[in-house]
Amino acid sequence: MDTLQIILVVAALVVVAGLGWYLANRRSSVVESTTPAPTPRTQTGRSGLAGRLTETSRSLGGALRGVFGRGTLDGEFWDGMEEALIGADVGVVASADVVRRVREGRPQDTDEARALLRRNLHEEMTDRDRRLVLGDTKPSIVMVVGVNGAGKTTSIAKLAKLLQTHGKEPLLGAADTFRAAADAQLRTWGERLGADVIGGQEGADPAAVAFDALQAARSRGRDIVIVDTAGRLHSKHNLMAELTKIRRVLERDSDPVDEVLLVLDATAGQNGIAQVEEFARAVGVTGIVLTKLDGTARGGVVVAVERTLGVPVKFIGIGEGIDDLIEFDPAEFVDALLADA
Ligand code: GDP
Numbered sequence: 001m002d003t004l005q006i007i008l009v010v011a012a013l014v015v016v017a018g019l020g021w022y023l024a025n026r027r028s029s030v031v032e033s034t035t036p037a038p039t040p041r042t043q044t045g046r047s048g049l050a051g052r053l054t055e056t057s058r059s060l061g062g063a064l065r066g067v068f069g070r071g072t073l074d075g076e077f078w079d080g081m082e083e084a085l086i087g088a089d090v091g092v093v094a095s096a097d098v099v100r101r102v103r104e105g106r107p108q109d110t111d112e113a114r115a116l117l118r119r120n121l122h123e124e125m126t127d128r129d130r131r132l133v134l135g136d137t138k139p140s141i142v143m144v145v146g147v148n149g150a151g152k153t154t155s156i157a158k159l160a161k162l163l164q165t166h167g168k169e170p171l172l173g174a175a176d177t178f179r180a181a182a183d184a185q186l187r188t189w190g191e192r193l194g195a196d197v198i199g200g201q202e203g204a205d206p207a208a209v210a211f212d213a214l215q216a217a218r219s220r221g222r223d224i225v226i227v228d229t230a231g232r233l234h235s236k237h238n239l240m241a242e243l244t245k246i247r248r249v250l251e252r253d254s255d256p257v258d259e260v261l262l263v264l265d266a267t268a269g270q271n272g273i274a275q276v277e278e279f280a281r282a283v284g285v286t287g288i289v290l291t292k293l294d295g296t297a298r299g300g301v302v303v304a305v306e307r308t309l310g311v312p313v314k315f316i317g318i319g320e321g322i323d324d325l326i327e328f329d330p331a332e333f334v335d336a337l338l339a340d341a
Contacts, residue, residue, distance in 0.1 A: 061340020173213025
């Protein structure tokens with residue numbers, strides 16, 4: 001091989017190596033760029049929950065700022081406060097009660113009135129046990145109910161993720177066999193989370209699917225089985241009968257269902273509550289998951305929900321991402337609601 005040939009071979013090797021290096025690096029940057037960026041926790045530069053409840057805190061804050069800006073604690077001041085709360089969907093009766101209690105605190109100026117409002121709104125939501133009850137027997141059983149579109153399936157996935165971060169292994173049961181899409185949606189989430197999903201054919205008996213899921217969770221040693229259920233049937237009566245049957249079958253081996261979580265869309269406000277009141281009572285709901293609080297100016301509906309249904313809000317949905325379900329903390333929530341006031 002003469003010198004020229006050696007130079008050509010070396011040059012070719014350099015080109016091939018360079019090309020290889022370029023392709024490898026191009027590949028890794030593509031992988032990086034397709035990795036979803038973490039969901040921003042703020043939209044307005046504010047951190048935490050206040051950054052997610054912007055619509056409510058802006059409109060409630062705006063209304064209250066107008067009221068506090070009056071400076072005098074006269075009749076119009078109190079009417080304005082009550083209207084602002086009603087506007088945030090706190091509910092007519094609850095808003096009147098809160099304002100009455102603030103007045104009874106005899107604030108001397110608007111700052112004191114603001115502080116009393118914060119305290120009374122908070123007190124509206126204390127004294128409730130908001131922990132997820134998981135019982136002692138493994139697997140714990142969590143049934144999830146709610147009308148279609150409320151965010152049931154998404155919330156189940158988020159809850160499963162939350163439990164995983166607490167070191168629990170959930171198994172998901174797709175007992176809404178009336179909609180093929182519900183099964184598929186839950187399976188997709190299950191794959192992403194690395195959680196098993198037990199479902200059935202479209203039209204299969206939902207209670208049998210729920211029972212299969214429970215058995216699978218038992219035999220696989222999972223900590224919790226979370227059962228998705230139908231959100232709509234031919235009639236409300238049929239839906240309630242179906243949900244009651246699922247519960248009965250799950251409890252056949254004498255282990256009680258630990259939680260029946262009702263998923264409720266906050267954007268539906270008071271109308272949403274009226275829609276589910278009857279069946280919430282019939283199936284023995286133990287906790288509420290209030291979704292889409294990030295997309296409504298009516299975040300005060302938390303108060304109305306608890307008053308009407310008499311059941312604690314345990315989790316709130318504040319976005320579409322898998323991490324956007326948080327345990328409900330009244331103090332943090334009231335601070336977020338009044339962040340702009
Ligand atoms: P299901 O019919 O009750 O199972 O409802 P899905 O889980 O399919 O949710 C319906 C829609 O609501 C989907 O587009 C979800 O991404 C959306 N969603 C659920 N929870 C939230 C939330 O907390 N915030 C927002 N912005 N969207 C949500």
